[in-house]
Amino acid sequence: xxxxxxxxxxxxxxxxxxxxxxxRKMDIxxxxxxxxxxxxxxxxxxxxxxxxxxxxxxxxxxxxxWTLVYNIQRDISVTLLEDTWSRNLYNLFSTPxxxxxxxxxxxxxxxxxAILTISFTTFLAWQIFHFNLLSVGFMLGFYILxxxxxxxxxxxxxxxxxxxxxxxVQIFAWSLIAVLYPISGVFYPISILPGPLASVARLIPVxxxxxxxxxxxxxxxxxxxxxxxxxxxxxxxxxxxxxxFFVRGFKSAKERGWLIHPI
Amino acid sequence: MSIVEVKDLKKVYSPKKNxxxxxxxxxxxVQKGEAFGILGVNGAGKSTTLNILIGLLAPTAGTxxxxxxxxxxxxxxxxxxxxxxxxYADLANNLSVYxxxxxxxxxxxxxxxxxxxxxxxxxxxxxxxxxxxxxxxxAGERTRVNLCKSLINDPEILLLDEPTASLDPSIAAKIRxxxxxxxxxxxxxxxxxxxxxQEVEQMCDRVALLHKGRIYMxxxxxxxxxxxxxxxxxxxxxxxxxxxxx
Numbered sequence: 408x409x410x411x412x413x414x415x416x417x418x419x420x421x422x423x424x425x426x427x428x429x430x431r432k433m434d435i436x437x438x439x440x441x442x443x444x445x446x447x448x449x450x451x452x453x454x455x456x457x458x459x460x461x462x463x464x465x466x467x468x469x470x471x472x473w474t475l476v477y478n479i480q481r482d483i484s485v486t487l488l489e490d491t492w493s494r495n496l497y498n499l500f501s502t503p504x505x506x507x508x509x510x511x512x513x514x515x516x517x518x519x520x521a522i523l524t525i526s527f528t529t530f531l532a533w534q535i536f537h538f539n540l541l542s543v544g545f546m547l548g549f550y551i552l553x554x555x556x557x558x559x560x561x562x563x564x565x566x567x568x569x570x571x572x573x574x575x576v577q578i579f580a581w582s583l584i585a586v587l588y589p590i591s592g593v594f595y596p597i598s599i600l601p602g603p604l605a606s607v608a609r610l611i612p613v614x615x616x617x618x619x620x621x622x623x624x625x626x627x628x629x630x631x632x633x634x635x636x637x638x639x640x641x642x643x644x645x646x647x648x649x650x651x652f653f654v655r656g657f658k659s660a661k662e663r664g665w666l667i668h669p670i
Numbered sequence: 671m672s673i674v675e676v677k678d679l680k681k682v683y684s685p686k687k688n689x690x691x692x693x694x695x696x697x698x699x700v701q702k703g704e705a706f707g708i709l710g711v712n713g714a715g716k717s718t719t720l721n722i723l724i725g726l727l728a729p730t731a732g733t734x735x736x737x738x739x740x741x742x743x744x745x746x747x748x749x750x751x752x753x754x755x756x757x758y759a760d761l762a763n764n765l766s767v768y769x770x771x772x773x774x775x776x777x778x779x780x781x782x783x784x785x786x787x788x789x790x791x792x793x794x795x796x797x798x799x800x801x802x803x804x805x806x807x808x809a810g811e812r813t814r815v816n817l818c819k820s821l822i823n824d825p826e827i828l829l830l831d832e833p834t835a836s837l838d839p840s841i842a843a844k845i846r847x848x849x850x851x852x853x854x855x856x857x858x859x860x861x862x863x864x865x866x867x868q869e870v871e872q873m874c875d876r877v878a879l880l881h882k883g884r885i886y887m888x889x890x891x892x893x894x895x896x897x898x899x900x901x902x903x904x905x906x907x908x909x910x911x912x913x914x915x916x
Binding site: 489490492493494495496497498499500501502503504505658661662663664666667 | 718747804805
């Protein structure tokens with residue numbers, strides 16, 4: 408016999424959870440929207456593609472570099488969250504550990520992990536899809552380096568939000584970057600984006616990287632120097648901004664006592 | 671000579687919306703090798719004071735001098751010579767006891783951290799927990815590992831926030847004895863908050879009674895009791911909690 412009052416109580420408990428936590432709300436709307444956007448736009452791109460033979464390689468290459476962006480930025484905030492979850496943040500920051508030391512340690516960790524990831528996915532893509540990412544040539548080094556910088560900048564920004572709003576917004580560690588996923592030209596050129604979104608895409612350094620990567624794979628054409636300069640300038644700007652946000656977020660956490668009770 | 675000098679320390683939480691005054695301008699000093707207790711009911715400002723002294727919380731106003739230097743401008747340098755054990759924080763759950771302590775040993779730049787960890791695990795009777803995950807330990811075992819962490823750098827100032835909470839009385843007594851031994855032997859300065867009045871009476875040379883963010887009185891446990899015509903600190907504490915001493 409099913410007791411309706413218990414079913415109702417159970418549902419209410421989860422409705423309370425949804426109303427109290429941002430990540431539960433995100434699960435309902437956010438991911439379905441992102442998926443729809445990506446695969447919808449991808450279909451449009453494939454339809455228009457002239458050089459369909461290399462399309463798969465371009466998509467795989469885009470996916471591999473996007474995974475790198477995603478992992479690097481996520482590692483920064485998840486590192487912070489791990490110590491929050493185990494109530495270890497108190498003990499860590501009662502030591503002489505400086506914020507800059509914590510940040511450098513986190514960046515180095517993300518660097519090591521991302522190198523492992525890209526090495527593994529490069530090997531896998533070569534074995535399964537016969538796509539060799541290294542065939543892109545020397546530009547790949549420049550692109551990967553700049554992906555690191557952008558990932559760090561974005562990760563610092565996300566961590567600053569966690570410092571300010573706590574674990575209620577911890578889902579941002581995994582999902583905030585997804586806002587840029589459909590408009591960064593990972594799988595399709597930003598020219599197919601609707602006007603305002605294309606303008607926003609031009610402010611994202613990785614969109615130039617994905618455009619450049621696609622040009623190299625599909626047409627073996629080097630990107631214009633102006634694009635490389637824009638990548639460097641935008642990355643320098645975002646990294647500075649990310650670090651400022653990170654430091655201010657920490658300061659706010661220290662003033663509010665969040666390091667003591669990180670909830 | 672004062673090793674800790676606190677002047678007019680204030681802390682206001684959410685100063686713009688719903689301000690809560692946790693500390694309303696407290697001043698005190700602690701001498702080298704002294705055990706200084708901070709007593710008060712919940713919300714009196716004891717933990718807030720300790721958290722400011724270890725740099726986890728920014729004060730709203732006031733100055734702190736530790737080892738004769740300004741804490742605000744030389745925080746990291748000062749913290750190399752301090753440590754804290756609190757019942758309100760843990761170490762990483764998914765690391766073994768040894769690895770957790772190793773992290774902190776390295777954090778303080780302890781060259782012989784392996785020997786130090788073994789020594790501390792023996793002192794606190796938890797050598798058998800060395801390879802256990804911290805997350806699998808009981809509350810009492812966690813408290814003892816936290817105490818190991820707090821002594822890993824041979825601190826000159828040790829802050830203790832409810833240091834023996836969740837410990838058996840016999841183990842708590844053993845730990846107090848060890849801390850008092852360090853105080854005598856190495857001139858360790860201890861600043862302690864506790865709800866265990868006997869512990870405070872046994873450990874502390876002087877005690878500050880904190881009430882609603884202000885220091886009501888500072889004196890030795892005996893003189894505090896005598897001044898309030900009470901047999902011990904516990905009775906003074908109860909009077910303070912009831913608001914009879916305002």
